[in-house]
Amino acid sequence: MGRLQRFAVLISLLLAILAFLPSCGSSQVYGKIKKISKSKITIETGNCSSASDSKKNAAKAAEATENTEGSFQADGGSADYSLSADINSSDLTEGTCVKLTVEEDTVMAIETLSYPKPETASSQETDPHLKEAKQSALLLVDDKKTDASGKNYNTHKSNANTILVGNRGSLQMSGSTLTKSGDTTNGTKSRLHGLNAVLIASEGSNASIDNTTLTSGGKGANGIFATGKDTVISANDIKIQTTGNASSGLDATYGGCIHAEGLEIATKGTDSPAIAADEQQGTIKVTNTAVDSEGENSPCIRAEGHVKAMWVKGGASQSSIAVLENSGQIMLDSCILRGSGESGILYKASGTGTSAENEKGVLNATDSQLTTTCNGPMISMDSGSLSVIMENTTCYYSGQVFAKVAGTLTLKGIDQVFKGSIVCQPGSSVRLKLTKGTLFEGAVDQEDAAKFSSVTMDADSTWKVTENSYLNSLKNKDKQCRNIQSNGHTVYYDPSHKDNAWLKGKVLSLPGGGKLAPVN
Known part of the structure; x- marks a missing residue:
């Protein structure tokens, strides 16, 4: 092999090594933000062209199909990652196209991608209204x-x-x-x-x-x-x-x-x-x-x-x-609000049947204070699906019912206090999640009316039971259930549900003289 050939081979090897090195520590992932918080991000994965490519493809973008936005082409997948402590996610919003630099399952850097959108005749038309x-x-x-x-x-x-x-x-x-x-x-x-x-x-x-x-x-x-x-x-x-x-x-x-x-x-x-x-x-x-x-x-x-x-x-x-x-979605942070209607928070889905079930509202409250002077529940819903997350938020109300559910309610507490029962209408569903030292003082589906009811607890959270309760599913990090204070009441569970396999269909004595028992 001649000197020139050996030199060419050496250069090729160096280029290959340089190309390989970035992939050893990190990789780039393109997608569109679906959900983002201070510590986690979920993206819809797909293909993104560069801004210059986007200009060349402006005509094609104007004819994009439903799963195309700008120069982002969804591939039908999604991915979840943790965010490194150096990333400030406060300015990032859902729907933004991004390029993520990922090491293992942690995002080390985020680049937002902005694509020029082609002008169309309709964008220049006057709103007829x-x-x-x-x-x-x-x-x-x-x-x-x-x-x-x-x-x-x-x-x-x-x-x-x-x-x-x-x-x-x-x-x-x-x-x-x-x-x-x-x-x-x-x-x-x-x-x-x-x-x-x-x-x-x-x-x-x-x-x-x-x-x-x-x-x-x-x-x-x-x-x-x-x-x-x-x-x-x-x-x-x-x-x-x-x-x-x-x-x-x-x-x-x-x-x-x-x-x-x-x-x-x-x-x-x-x-x-x-x-x-x-x-x-x-x-x-x-x-x-x-x-x-x-x-x-x-x-x-x-x-x-x-x-x-x-x-x-x-x-x-x-x-x-x-x-x-x-x-609808409402995010509350460090707010102090009061009301006096039939309930503190009201959720309404205008559809009926399947169309109502497809409606999904969201309420997140952090470091806030919510007060209602009514005698009704803190949360009331008549249909549809509602997700509520409360973190270190104080709820003041005089009633004995925290949530009245007709539809599907997912209620999550993070370092939170929930006082009052969760009353379920026939055919409804409720999922209660207690995390990071949350206290729930109340009953769940005491009339056994729900289509589905579940409680998920970490070991640091507590449930003070105020009436007999009925659950399809119970997940508890404390397998002895010492964090369920029964006050003499019984929590019934479905022995045939896979989530309850750890209970083996047995009766478990609870602190306070009550018990956890399979429903007949």
């Missing part, structure tokens, strides 16, 4: 940039917005006053499309407002309304007061997003929550805000979409603390 509104808006910011700072606007017209931002327009406003009277003639358009709202942004527009007061006195006159994909409203140091019926303080629908901080929101009419995401694609993130809802059916928060609230304080004097509808 806004054509009439654009003709009657007092100030129309349509396909242009406007700074309206220091100016005041007032309209008395029915079905008219004080300010409407549309067609990718942009509004800047500071130190202004906006007022609105005049009723809507179409309640559905007001609730879902912002007809008659004081300020609305739509059609991929954006608005940034601060140090401004908004007041409305008409029916269906919401305060701030965001609707349409890529529409974003940023609101800071704002006072909102609505007095008419069906007039929320904040509302977002159909992909519209509101980021709010330092607000004071007061509503007086019926069906007028302070904060509302009234359609499943609406998103509201609100921080350091005071809310006061006085009317009937006017909770602090109503969500069919997504609402994240941090350091929000206030109450609803004639309604539940929060109402979730269908697949």
